[in-house]
Amino acid sequence: MFRSLKLIPLLLTMAFSVIVSAGPLGIGSVATPEMIAGWDIDIRPDGTGLPDGEGTVAAGEGLYEAKCASCHGLFGEGEGRWPALAGGEGTLDTLHPEKTVGSYWPYASTLWDYIHRAMPYTAPQSLTDAETYSISAYVLYLNDIVDDEFVANRETFARVKMPNEENFYVDNRPDSKNERCFENCADPKAFEIVTTINGLTPTGHFKEDSGVAANHYDGNPSAASESGISKEKNDTKIVLSDKATLGKGVYDTACQACHNPGIAGAPRTGDKTAWVSRIDQGMDVLNGHAINGYQGADGVMPAKGGNMSLSNDDVINAVAFMVELSR
Amino acid sequence: MGRIYEPSLPKLMEAIATEARGMKGLDRRNFLKGGIAAVAGLASVQIIPKASASSNLPPNLPKWQSHLGPGVVSKPYGEPAEFEDLQRRTVPWLTVDAASSISMTPLQDLEGIITPSGVVFERYHGGIPNVNPDQHRLIIHGLVERPLVLTMDDLRRFPSVSEIRFIECPANGGMEWRGAQMEALQFTHGMLACCEWTGVKLSTLLDEVGVKPDGKWILAEGADAAGMSRSIPLEKALDDTIIAWGQNGEALRPEQGYPLRMLNPGWEGNTSVKWLRRLEIGDQPWHHREETSKYTDLMPDGRARRFTWVQEANSVITSPCPEKPLKQSGFVEIRGYAWSGRGKIKAVDISFDGGVNWERTELKGLVLSKALTQFSYRTTWSGQPWLLQSRAIDETGYVQPTLKQLRDERGGWSIYHKNSIHTWNVMENGDVFNVQIS
Structure with missing residues (x-):
């Protein structure tokens, strides 16, 4: 029975068989234009790949604030340690280089390509072409590369010139010329020996009493960098409800990026102080904010965390998960 | 009892x-x-x-010898002994989110040149996709005569190769450009692994699709949430790139790109795109995010190098190291790994005095192109402090540089490709610390 069931898909495949390729080994099937069109999402600096449609700086502002600002900041300055998108001009040759879209990126096409393929972080490839044009235009506007009248489309976008384009050159290594010397190769009197600052890295796996073992991801880099060592997690056992158990998977893919580190005013999961006033409002209010989005004094909650492919139940389950871990 | x-x-x-x-x-x-x-x-x-x-020590009968142990297939897929502590580890503050982060291989605990699949370092730009191999496809299109879509079964029909190659993140050691920071070998050098990879040479697939004369570059794209993409020049593809489905005798691990990945031997790890779904042949590079905004090397003059693909010769002493201090005076075999993205390791030298004087070491075991290579030096230790260093020389004659030489060329902000000679300070009590000599 099992065996014959397995055969069915095989027979179906053979019955509806695709055109066999005519390469030297005759392996594989012809990739049809329809198949390719769905996956061929890449954009090049010359504009190859840019789709029809257009977007504006004005439309981009609202989209950016709803979908991007919670991580990248309202003005592209970057929330917490998420990447800054704007600023940093004139810093690349200083001791504190800030590599942003405006100060560093050589091509505007990269912006369109990357936003479309990988952003928002929790909902990749969810933006329409028009949304991508608008958000790209707005990020260029935040960097003073286009003005507020800019309309982005295939023609205008490919013409955008980035200020740092000329400052890239192809790898010219090997650049160092060490010699295979064996005797008196260095002057020990000139040695300056710099040691490691203790407490910066986890060493609990080989040193006793030295802090936490680095066998899990704490997800709170700011706390770690402030105190020098990461904090040990509270091991209290929490028994999750069925709803919250279902919500954990959603949380891991859609919510934790903000609610683990606690960026953009997002209450950190497990931070009882941050959650208590929120939980007091009742689950209906919390679920409503999570599903429809919320702008509070502390920060922004994008609707469904910016991932519109989630169902309302997904979001409700994820909220249950966070609440049960945080009270 | x-x-x-x-x-x-x-x-x-x-x-x-x-x-x-x-x-x-x-x-x-x-x-x-x-x-x-x-x-x-x-x-x-x-x-x-x-x-x-x-009570298990001689002359007593060990308890495990006094009764039967579990029989065959008690663990259909085996795991390390319960007494072992072989683990990937990370430094949490390095990145803001685990789905776009890095963990390190426990080099201090490895034996030989093969990294067990379960502890190969991880680098994700959008987490690990859970790819069903039956529904995974590789599309090859662009400037080709015959655009193809290939199933995993199709791919396995091609003539295959198995090769032992290292893979290294270009940020390996990158936290140390401006000073000694990491307190363990796993964190200074652990963005590195060496496995046997099985797959089809990309040149074989390119023959099958027929690259048109103006096809010079290949865009490799992953099926992960980041849609990881890199431009690879045709010369590399025709040289030694593998499209791999096997790793250390079994299917790739999900962390390593299951069911299909690219492997560009000797090149920075991110070019070896995991969960590979698409190869497009074009006449120019794409200049995507991971080859412009990231993985370009900022120089002190504010300009930046792009397409810094090759991982230059590097080496590190793995015993002793911070995790493996010297516990006894007397005989000691100093051991380590050397590797080069340009080919085979020709020699490794060792210094006990911070690079003033050097001795030749012995290479042992397999010496393979673009693979971890073991070196060994036998000596005695009687409690004297050491400034231990190793220096790799590859078959092109390239000599691993000092930190000062690299900084003189590149300053302190280029993040990637820090392959300088590394120093362990062995103390009188045998403890080992990461230090830098400038």
Whole structure:
């Protein structure tokens, strides 16, 4: 029975068989234009790949604030340690280089390509072409590369010139010329020996009493960098409800990026102080904010965390998960 | 077998300490924590002390020899012994989110040149996709005569190769450009692994699709949430790029790109796109995010190098190291790894005085192109401090540079490709610390 069931898909495949390729080994099937069109999402600096449609700086502002600002900041300055998108001009040759879209990126096409393929972080490839044009235009506007009248489309976008384009050159290594010397190769009197600052890295796996073992991801880099060592997690056992158990998977893919580190005013999961006033409002209010989005004094909650492919139940389950871990 | 009894507090503490002595790291801490909790609720506590550790030693009969062990297939897929502590680890503050982060290989615990698949370092730009191989496809299109869509079964029909190659993140050691920071070998050099990879040469697939004369570049794209993409020049593809489905004798691990990945031997790890779904042949590079915004090397003059693909010759001493201090005076074999993205390791030298004088080491085991290569130096240690260094030379004659030489060329902000000679300070008590000499 099992065996014959397995055969069915095989027979179906053979019955509806695709055109066999005519390469030297005759392996594989012809990739049809329809198949390719769905996956061929890449954009090049010359504009190859840019789709029809257009977007504006004005439309981009609202989209950016709803979908991007919670991580990248309202003005592209970057929330917490998420990447800054704007600023940093004139810093690349200083001791504190800030590599942003405006100060560093050589091509505007990269912006369109990357936003479309990988952003928002929790909902990749969810933006329409028009949304991508608008958000790209707005990020260029935040960097003073286009003005507020800019309309982005295939023609205008490919013409955008980035200020740092000329400052890239192809790898010219090997650049160092060490010699295979064996005797008196260095002057020990000139040695300056710099040691490691203790407490910066986890060493609990080989040193006793030295802090936490680095066998899990704490997800709170700011706390770690402030105190020098990461904090040990509270091991209290929490028994999750069925709803919250279902919500954990959603949380891991859609919510934790903000609610683990606690960026953009997002209450950190497990931070009882941050959650208590929120939980007091009742689950209906919390679920409503999570599903429809919320702008509070502390920060922004994008609707469904910016991932519109989630169902309302997904979001409700994820909220249950966070609440049960945080009270 | 121990008997059940109600212990006094000192006895309980002693039993806990005895038990903990045989444990490592986290286990031990968790046990101690449990023990302390047990002390807190003492009135109801009963513990059964296991036989003390010494009873298994000669002349006694070890307890594991006194009865039968589990039979065949008690673990259909085996795992390391419970006493081992082989783990990937990360430094949490390095990145803001685990789905776009890095973990490191425990080089200090490895034996030989093959990295077990389960502890190969991880680098994700959008987490690990859970790809169903039956529904995974590789599309090859663009400037080709015959655009193809290939199933995993199709791919396995092609003539295959198996090759042992290292893979390294260009940020390996990158936290140390401006000073010694990492307190462990796993963190200074662990964005590195070496596996046997099985797959089809990309040149074979390109023959099958027929690259048009103006096809010069290949865009490789992953099926992960980041849609990871890199431009690869045709010369590399025709040279030694593999499209791999196998790793160390089994299917790729999900962390390593299951069911299909690119492998560009000797090149920075991110070019070896995982969860590979698409190859497009074009006449120019794409300049995507991971080859412009990231993985370009900022120089002190504010300009930046792009397409810095090759991982230049590098080496590190793995024993002793911070995790493996010297515990006894007398004979010691100093061991380490050397590797080069340009080919085979020709020689490795070692210095005990911070690079003033150098000795030749012996290469041992397999010496393969673009693979981890072991080196060994036999000596004695009598408690004298050492500034231990290793220096790799590859078959092109390239000599691994000093940190000063690299900084003179590149300053302190280029993040990637820091392959300079590394220094371990061995103290009088045998402890080992990461230091930099400038």
